[in-house]
Amino acid sequence: MGIEGEGCESAGSTLVQGHCKEQPPSPPSDDEDSSKSTSSGDEDDDWFVSDSEEDEDYENQGAYSPFTVDTFPRASCDYDKQVAVLYGTPDIECRGPSPIMLFPPFKTGYHLFGSDYNLADKSEVTRSNDWDCSNKCRCHPMDLIQFIDVKIAGYQHTHPGRAKIFGFVAARDMIKPLRNYVYNRGLDNCEAVSVKKKDGVACLSLASPARVISMSSRALIEFELHALSEEKTNNDDDVIIEGCTELYDMHATKSFIRNQRLYGQRCALDIKYLVLINAVEARVDINVIRVPVHGINLKLLAKTSGFSNVIRLFQGTVLEVGISASFAVAVGRRNFLDLCIEGSQRDDDSPVQKTQQYECWQCSFGSRYHGVEDLVAELGDFAAVSVKISWTSYEKTY
Structure with missing residues (x-):
């Protein structure tokens, strides 16, 4: 099944007065203030994100070394070709993320997933909440997917410098089977990514979905990614991987994390995601309200539901x-959303400024069906960011 681990039922740590106190906190009620914050930097290491951590896990598996660019299995979307790679490649389970079947992209006519997920409709899903629970709450928790990482792997980048990637990765669920993008870049907004020479791995910068992604037993992920060559500056581009696949929760009763790989002809797509059982949506809205003259370098990171994985x-x-932005994060009921905002002053090229000021703000929020929490993240005396957390469930009783 490719299950790597499970999250705890309640948040494993709560930030209290500048340090991390290991305790199982009491679940917050829907009418109490659940946030606890600190600007201490004591827990900064817990939020460190390294793109190489995953590769090191496979390198430490002894005789089962990870695939290199030269030894990487490659196959088209043809069913027989996929079966040959997934079941005919020795030790494929031990040399990378758990392999899953790559199905062809929808073009026209019949498709295996065409009717279930309305693949002919390429519209983007929108966030809406038309329900009124002011008189009586009709909310129920949902089973949700939270993406952690999406990477390409085994890609042979033959040009100097970074690879220029564009295209989309989207999910479709059974609530409203329209595209819910977690990566969406056009030709004029391609992403320059660093590709590792040995294994051809490059990490993509994910975007927030329009709303949380439902996982009521299954969901679909579809994608089409291109690499723009230096010689090509128009739509004459190269598709490096495209297709779709269905994700399953196998009637799980506990939240879990999965890391899976789809093998294509030119590269693979690695997807790392959480499946949270009995969860709600946390809408994180930020607005920058104070910055120094030369601006700041800003990071917003999250953890959810007791898992240690950092969501960028x-x-x-x-x-x-x-400057404002909005993000949707899945959070388990009777659990916590942890946020970390990191800010550092930009170098003004002045010899007077010898050190770069850095500040970190952290806060935990207890999940609920309703409610809004407003805070201000003070990054020292040089910057401030307003933070609003809004809680929602899209599962209702009529």
């Missing part, structure tokens, strides 16, 4: 106040 929500440079 935002990373970039902010030059002025008023």
Whole structure:
């Protein structure tokens, strides 16, 4: 099944007065303030994100060394070709993420998943909440998918410098089977990624889905990724992997994490995600309200439901106040969303500024069906970010 581990039923750690206190906190009620924050940097190491951690896990498996670019299994979307790779490659389970079947992309006509997921409709899902629970709450928890990482692997990048990637990765669920993008870049907004020479791995910068992704026993992921060659500056581009597959929770009763790989002809796609049982949506809205003259380098990171995996929500440079962004994160009921905001002053090229000021703010929020929590993340005396957490469930009783 490719299950790597399970999250705890309640949050494993709560930030209290500047340090991390190991205790099983009491679950918050829907009418109490559940947030606890600190600006201490004592737990910074817990939020360190390394793209090489996953590769090191496979390198430590002794005789089962991970695939290199030269030894990487490759196959088209043809069913027989996929079966040959998945079941005919020796030790494939031990040399990378758990392999799953790659199905062809939908073009026209019949498709195995065409009717279940309405693949002919390429519209994007929108966030809506038309239910009123002011008189009587009709909310129920949902089983949800939370993506952690999406990577390409085994890609032979033959040009100097970074690879320029564009295309999309989207999920479709049974609530409303429309595209819910977690990666979506056009030709004019391609992403320059660093590709490791040995194994051809490159990490893509995920975007927030429009709303959380339901996993009521199954969901679909579809994708089409291109690499733009230096010689090609128009739509004459190269598809490096495209297709779709169905994800299953196998009637799980506990939340878990999976790391899976789809093998294509030119590269593979690695997807790492959580499946959270009995969960709700946390809508994280941030707005930058104070920055220094030369701006700041800003990161917004999250952890959910007792899992240690870091979700990278935002990373970039902010030059002025008023910059805002919104993110949807799945959080288990009777559990916690942990946020970390990191900020550092940008170098102004002045010899007077010898050190770069760095600040980190952390906070935990207890999940609920309803409610809004507003806080201000103070990053020292040089920057501040307003944070609003809104709780929602899309599963209702009529």
